[in-house]
Amino acid sequence: MPxxxxxxxxxxxxxxxxxxDNMGWYDLDTKEWKxxxxxxxxTAMLPPTGGRNTVSLRYMRHYxxxxxxxxENESLFRIFSNILEWYFINQAQPxxxxxxxxxxxxxNSTIEVYNKVQNSKELLPTPAKSHYTYNLRxxxxxxxxxxKATFKxx
Numbered sequence: 001m002p003x004x005x006x007x008x009x010x011x012x013x014x015x016x017x018x019x020x021d022n023m024g025w026y027d028l029d030t031k032e033w034k035x036x037x038x039x040x041x042x043t044a045m046l047p048p049t050g051g052r053n054t055v056s057l058r059y060m061r062h063y064x065x066x067x068x069x070x071x072e073n074e075s076l077f078r079i080f081s082n083i084l085e086w087y088f089i090n091q092a093q094p095x096x097x098x099x100x101x102x103x104x105x106x107x108n109s110t111i112e113v114y115n116k117v118q119n120s121k122e123l124l125p126t127p128a129k130s131h132y133t134y135n136l137r138x139x140x141x142x143x144x145x146x147x148k149a150t151f152k153x154x
Contacts, residue, residue, distance in 0.1 A: 003053070004053060008056075009056075010053070010055075010056070013055060013056065013059050014056075014059075016041070016059065017056075017058055017059040017062070019036060019039070020041070020059075020062045023035060023036065023037070024036050041062070041063075043063060071136070073111055073115070076111050076136075076139070077107055077108065077111060080107045080110070080111070080139065080140075080143055081103060081104065081107045083143050083147075084103050084106065084107060084143060084146065085103060087143075087146065087147045088100045088103065091151070092151075093151050106146070110139055110142050110143075111139065114134065114138065114139050117134050118134055
């Protein structure tokens with residue numbers, strides 16, 4: 001997001017809002033109206049935290065808001081335990097019971113670490129450390145790494 005000015009405006013966003021309100025702009029050189037048509041805007045935004053700024057309501061009124069509720073821990077457990085179970089079953093060589101019995105512990109501990117990182121006050125994203133954003137993709141990468149294991153690594 002563009003940085004806010006002294007009075008809170010964000011010029012690139014205000015320029016887009018002006019098009020949405022008036023369907024064009026005046027050309028400063030010719031003083032003629034520049035009409036733009038057949039333009040569609042689609043946005044994806046997260047709540048304003050860390051390095052993300054709020055977007056003005058004057059601009060937001062042009063969009064429909066869709067909110068997706070985060071998964072509960074039980075849903076995450078069911079999803080990732082099924083993935084891990086599928087991996088254990090579909091191996092060319094059977095995996096020992098000592099490893100397959102750890103399935104629930106692996107899933108629970110991964111979700112627990114993810115929740116602690118999500119709720120951590122020390123790991124909030126900032127403009128200097130924007131990589132401190134964690135989402136479900138990070139959990140899936142853990143199980144993706146497990147699924148890359150070969151029989152020799154057991």
